[in-house]
Amino acid sequence: MVLPSEWAGPNPEISRALELLNLPENEPAFLLDIGCGSGLSGEILDEEGHMWVGMDISPSMLQVALDREVEGDLFLQDVGQGMGFRPGTFDGAIRIQERQRTKGRQRKSIKEKDWVLHKKEIARMRGTKNVPLDSKYTARKRKPRF
Known part of the structure; x- marks a missing residue:
């Protein structure tokens, strides 16, 4: 590395x-x-x-x-x-x-990815159908468990 x-x-x-x-x-x-x-x-x-x-x-x-x-x-x-x-x-x-x-540009892309993943997670928790996958390798669906 x-x-x-x-x-x-x-x-x-x-x-x-x-x-x-x-x-x-x-x-x-x-x-x-x-x-x-x-x-x-x-x-x-x-x-x-x-x-x-x-x-x-x-x-x-x-x-x-x-x-x-x-x-x-x-x-x-x-x-x-x-x-x-x-x-x-x-x-x-x-x-x-x-x-x-990390440089500012790298930090910005990290924040954008975090934001997108956070929004997708909220959509999944609300039960929204057809939430886009995080990547082509992860195809998991989470259900809220309390």
């Missing part, structure tokens, strides 16, 4: 997250990167001099991080299933969404 070059380098979201954590100056911190994905934000944490542990729900994204040989420790974990850390293990935690890094 090739990552766009504009994602590399300084990132204002990560800089802002570190600023909000209010960590001591010139001291390395032990941070948890929730939803680390391919480890892009972790690399920036490395450049800032911090140690980090990344967790993600996607095995394929963690494999990309391993292929890129990121410095932090990685593990496969769903945040919704709880995290087995003792209180005070980390100096802080960050969560940076990759979706925020």
Whole structure:
């Protein structure tokens, strides 16, 4: 998987997250990167001099991080299933969404698709007949269940 070059380098979201954590100056911190994905934000944490542990729900994204040989420790974990850390293990935690890094045009098409799928789902829930399929591969009909 090739990552766009504009994602590399300084990132204002990560800089802002570190600023909000209010960590001591010139001291390395032990941070948890929730939803680390391919480890892009972790690399920036490395450049800032911090140690980090990344967790993600996607095995394929963690494999990309391993292929890129990121410095932090990685593990496969769903945040919704709880995290087995003792209180005070980390100096802080960050969560940076990759979706925020997409270009405006890409974001607009994502929003349009979300809007269309939402409208189709509402139509299905109301029982409207002949709602167009989401794609040629998915032909499911949902019925409201309460």
